[in-house]
Amino acid sequence: MRVLLVDDSRLARAELRRLLEAFPDVEVAGEARDADEARAQIAAQRPDLLLLDIHMPGETGFELLATLEAAPPVVFTTAYDAHALRAFEVNALDYLLKPVQEARLGAALDKVRAQLPAPTPRPAPEPAPTAAPATPLTEQDQVFVKDGERCWFVRLAEVRLFEINGSYTQIYFDQHRPLIPRTLAQLEARLDPKTFFRANRQQIINLNFVAGVEPWFSHSLRLTLRGGGEVVEVSRQQSQRFRELLSL
Incomplete structure (x- = not known):
């Protein structure tokens, strides 16, 4: 829904x-x-x-x-x-x-x-050939990004935020905000979890860009990112994971 x-x-x-x-x-x-x-x-x-x-x-x-x-x-x-x-x-x-x-x-x-109308049952698809899993990406890897007629070759270490925008994902690096036809789940599966953190259902952040942390509703957290000043509200469950991940 x-x-x-x-x-x-x-x-x-x-x-x-x-x-x-x-x-x-x-x-x-x-x-x-x-x-x-x-x-x-x-x-x-x-x-x-x-x-x-x-x-x-x-x-x-x-x-x-x-x-x-x-x-x-x-x-x-x-x-x-x-x-x-x-x-x-x-x-x-x-x-x-x-x-x-x-x-x-x-x-x-x-x-x-x-x-809401009940979903229409779909016939089971034919099993597809098993594909090799995609290679995990580190922050030092460079990725090709295309949005309309514009293209970039950007290092993942320079990306501070991935954010759902409709049926696309928006990438934040420098002053650019291109859209790519990928879901956050697809990106999360390939990104290094030591660097990229799923803050909520809508956003993945680069932990190296966190400039400020403040308490928010119901033991959740709110983060401010350097480079663009974006404010990210971390879900209650992920706030607990954030504390565990970054605490001594």
């Missing part, structure tokens, strides 16, 4: 991301701070669910829905209970009051699952 988070509060979006980590079948497809960003993300990502705030700068969550020709299933997240009746009048599947509780979020996700 692919979920789009729509809330003008960055802290609220971060808390929803943290809560959703407890549900293995859920992937955060993107985030939006207002109705304009949400419309663009819905068109680009086609999520299975909107976790939608009501009170946002500009248009409200209700006004956003009124502009959509075909809206995905919606669960409202709000600090106010005064709009519950109207929420169900626009066919929302649920209405969660902030601070959102994991159990209530789980119940709302169950309602969404019941609405």
Whole structure:
């Protein structure tokens, strides 16, 4: 299930991301701070669910829905209970009051699952010839990167961040941000775990670029990377691994 988070509060979006980590079948497809960003993300990502705030700068969550020709299933997240009746009048599947509780979020996700079409069984593919495993890459290796008409030959030691961007992965090195048709799982399988660390479902970081570490929600960590100043929120589970990996 692919979920789009729509809330003008960055802290609220971060808390929803943290809560959703407890549900293995859920992937955060993107985030939006207002109705304009949400419309663009819905068109680009086609999520299975909107976790939608009501009170946002500009248009409200209700006004956003009124502009959509075909809206995905919606669960409202709000600090106010005064709009519950109207929420169900626009066919929302649920209405969660902030601070959102994991159990209530789980119940709302169950309602969404019941609405989604069952996956179509596919015939078992013919067994393919066994291929030799790809050679692991070290930080000293150079890799060829192509994005449109532009090409680079970059040393992995210069890459500070890999980040999911839609169905592609974005690579951060120097001031460049090319996209490649690879998943994080494919990259993680080839990268040296002593240098490259899976921070969360969306990002892999180069540990040599970590410039700052600070505590974050629920014993998780937030990292700042040198070179570009990117801020990476480490999931609760990976924060524990990060401490174990780098502690004396």
